Amino acid sequence: MTVLDAISTPTTLAEKAKILGSAFEDRAQALDDTDTFAAENFADLKAAGFLEAGVPAELGGGGADIPELSLMLRTLARHCGSTALALAMHTHQVAIPAWRWRHQGVGAVEPLLRRIAAEKLVLVSTGGSDWVGGGGDAIPVEGGYRIQARKVFSSSAPVGDLMMTMAVLRDGDGGDQVLHFAVPLRSPHVRLEDTWHTLGMRGTGSQDVLIDGHVVPEAGVSLRRPAGQWHPVFQVIATIAVPIIYSAYVGVAEGARDAAVVLAKRHPNAHTIALVGRMDTELMGARLALQGMLDVIAENAPAADSVNRVMMGRTLVARHALAAGELAMEAAGGAAFYRRNGLERRFRDLQGARYHPMQAGPQAEYAGRMALGMEVERVY
Structure with missing residues (x-):
């Protein structure tokens, strides 16, 4: 019986993720050692219905809500952080139009959502x-726009179908606009560069994508907004995307904790016991911060205030998850230094939590300006 056979009976999304996760963990170290994209894992996710999980059931998808998607990603990340983070980058690009369809009545996103469900499309995000x-x-150009761009951190690019991206329409008078659109990754004017050789999250396939002359028709532009400042739609994007992405990091920290406990049980002493207790305390902080972000989403009121609270949560998740990872390495002792034990990989994967927007400096300025009643439109 294959791993896919094991999840053929009705189960929750998280239960399916747990079953798949055991197979993904068996593959994780080889992916990390060779900087190889988790293509086999993505094929399993596709076959098991994870790509369309966040599409409303009325549109042919799995109908999962955002807390279910978060738990799905956390569960996968316990076993393979790269697979979970790459899936998170697709999942938030599904969850955002799904939220807009359900809560704002935006009918323009329906064709995309139906395509994701019917064709099992992989969406690539360039938000980073x-x-x-x-x-x-x-x-x-006549009838549209020719795009020249290099997009870095393009997770799952090797198997991506549509890149959900943007470019700047320059105006010499200072009225630059950001245009949002989708680019087919199989366009002859799109190519990948093998640049993803990194400290951690090595299996995400986050290659550079070069767009060299692809023409987006006027009708293909889904949004225009002023460059360099927040827009109401971008407040929706930030409020929903960040908790989904950071769900993966909480799951990696949970996996690091589990690995450390196994190793620490070999020779426990008073010092080790205290380290494990501190580790679990930091992990609780990450979990509580993630739940706080999910609570903000549940209010269904994206705005500058929701962005502020989500970004504070993002900083706290990163802080506590990184601290839990450091304590896991120390509690496990010298055994943590061996790759075969899987803990140092998780420690390295956690370092990615430092780099997603908003990073610590802009986040603190945004929060400070909000508290002082100052403008935040250009803080990001």
Whole structure:
């Protein structure tokens, strides 16, 4: 019986993730050792219905809500952080239009959601390289825009179908606009560069994607917004995306904790026992911060305030997850230094939590300005 056969009977999304996770953990070290994208894992996720899990059931998807998607990612990340983070980058690109369809009545997103469900599309996010400021150039041509851009941190690019991205339409008078659109990754004007050789999360396939002359038709532009400042739609994006992404890091920290406990049980002493207790305390902090972010989403009121609270949660998740990982390494002792034990990989994977927006400096400025009643439109 294959791992997919094992999840063929009705189970929750998290239960399916736990079953798949055991197979993913068997593959995780080899992916890490060779900087190889988790293609086999993604094939299993695709076959098991994880790609369309966040699409509303009315549109042919799995109908999972955001807390279910978060738990799914946490569960997978206990076993393979790279697979979970790459899936999180797809999942938040599904959850955002699903939320807009359900809570804002935005019908324009329905065709995309139906395509994800029917075709099991993999969406690639470029938010890490674009964020609020946008990146790349949109050059006006007849009927649309020619795109010239390099998009970094493009997770799951090797198997991606559509890149959900943006570019800047330059205006010499200072009125630059960011255009949002999708680019087919199989376009002859798109190519990948093998740049993803990193400290951690080595199996995410987050290669650089070069867009060299692909033309986006005028009708393909889904959003225009002023460059370099927050827009109401981007407040939706930030509020929903960040908790989904950081669910993966909480799961990695949980996996590190479990691995450390196994190793620490070999020769427990008073010092080790205290380290394990401190580790679990830090992990509780990460879990509580993640739950706080999910609670913000549940309010269904994206705005500057929701961005502020989610980003404070993002900082706290990163802080506590990183601390838990450090304590896991120390509690496990010298055994943690061996790759075969899987703990140092998780420690390295956790370091990625430092780098997603908003990083510590902008986040603190945003929170401080909110507290003092100052403008935050250009803080990101």
